[in-house]
Amino acid sequence: GDSVTQMEGPVTLSEEAFLTINCTYTATGYPSLFWYVQYPGEGLQLLLKATKADDKGSNKGFEATYRKETTSFHLEKGSVQVSDSAVYFCALRAKGNTGFQKLVFGTGTRLLVSP
Amino acid sequence: EAQVTQNPRYLITVTGKKLTVTCSQNMNHEYMSWYRQDPGLGLRQIYYSMNVEVTDKGDVPEGYKVSRKEKRNFPLILESPSPNQTSLYFCASRPTGLSNQPQHFGDGTRLSIL
Numbered sequence: 389g390d391s392v393t394q395m396e397g398p399v400t401l402s403e404e405a406f407l408t409i410n411c412t413y414t415a416t417g418y419p420s421l422f423w424y425v426q427y428p429g430e431g432l433q434l435l436l437k438a439t440k441a442d443d444k445g446s447n448k449g450f451e452a453t454y455r456k457e458t459t460s461f462h463l464e465k466g467s468v469q470v471s472d473s474a475v476y477f478c479a480l481r482a483k484g485n486t487g488f489q490k491l492v493f494g495t496g497t498r499l500l501v502s503p
Numbered sequence: 504e505a506q507v508t509q510n511p512r513y514l515i516t517v518t519g520k521k522l523t524v525t526c527s528q529n530m531n532h533e534y535m536s537w538y539r540q541d542p543g544l545g546l547r548q549i550y551y552s553m554n555v556e557v558t559d560k561g562d563v564p565e566g567y568k569v570s571r572k573e574k575r576n577f578p579l580i581l582e583s584p585s586p587n588q589t590s591l592y593f594c595a596s597r598p599t600g601l602s603n604q605p606q607h608f609g610d611g612t613r614l615s616i617l
Contacts, residue, residue, distance in 0.1 A: 392545075422605065431507070431593055431608035432546075477545065490561075491536075491606060495545040 390415040390482040394494035397475075401468055401501050409463040409497045411452075411478035419480040421445075421454055421461040426475040426496070435463075435476070473501045505530045509594050509609035516584060517617050524579045524612050526594035533599040535577040536561070536606070537569065539590040546593065552577055553599060584616045 395410040413419065420439045424432040436445030441456035450465045461478060478494040507528045516522055528535065536551040538561075548561030552571040566588055568580040577596075581588060591613050595606040 424608075429610070431610045432595075432606075433608070434605035437605060490548060490551070491546075493538075493546040495543055 390419070390480060390492045392478050392480055392492055392494035394476075394478050394497050397496075397498035399497060399499045401499070403470055403501055403503050404467045405501075407463070407465040407468045407472075407499065409476055409478075409499070411461045411463065411494060413459050413461065413478075413480050415459075415480055415482045415492075417482065418456075419482040421452070422479045422481070422491075423450070423452055423461070423463050424477040424479060424493075426477065428474070432477060468499070468501045470501045470503055473499055475499070505607065507594055507596055507607050507609040509592075509612050511612060512610065513613050515615040515617065518585055519583050522581050522584060522614075524581075524592060524594075524614070526577045526579065526609060527575050528577075528594075528596040528607070529575065530596060530598075530607065531574065532596035532607075533574070535571070535594065535596045537567070537577070537579045538593045538595065539563065539588075540593060540611075541590050549579070549592075581614075584614075586616050589614060589616045 391414045393412050422437045423435040425435045426432050436447040438445040438454035444453045452463045475496045475498045477496045481489050510525045533554045537549040538546040540546050547563045550569040552558045594609040597604050597606045
């Protein structure tokens with residue numbers, strides 16, 4: 389079935405460091421890909437998305453490119469801030485058994501940024 | 504303000520005592536869904552609803568019930584809670600007309616079943 393694999397955390401960085409969180413997926417067809425962010429005590433918020441191969445999603449300095457050849461959607465940011473500390477979820481939207489499109493999440497990666 | 508509202512935010516209860524977690528959205532979304540979040544497992548879908556009176560099982564529906572009598576509300580019911588249902592629960596909604604629209608999530612409900 390469809391699945392998403394993320395690197396395990398926590399990822400611990402100093403402020404202004406470069407961030408990469410790896411995400412790979414398995415899906416039939418052409419899924420849409422998403423990154424969600426969960427700040428402490430809050431629900432998930434959409435960070436960015438990409439709907440087709442070679443699309444680049446970007447928001448708040450974060451970027452991810454939909455790579456069909458490597459089935460990947462890695463999240464990157466050039467210079468992280470303490471306020472970026474959160475849990476990041478990679479997700480795909482694919483067709484379920486009933487034909488309806490459902491979200492499939494990775495296990496989440498916690499990012500800790502220290503001053 | 505567009506939002507998904509869950510209540511309660513926190514609940515500690517005992518095995519077997521029926522409970523309901525409410526979810527309400529003010530965006531007129533057709534699609535609503537419940538997830539549970541557990542360490543190392545990410546978010547797993549419990550139930551979803553495509554529209555009023557249309558509900559279906561997600562990946563982990565055992566021990567849960569839902570209803571969708573009105574478009575804005577999608578309560579999650581635990582008829583006889585057990586300790587393995589201790590988890591963080593999220594309700595989400597989105598429109599169904601545009602397939603790439605993101606889901607809007609509530610702030611979560613942390614349930615502890617003793």
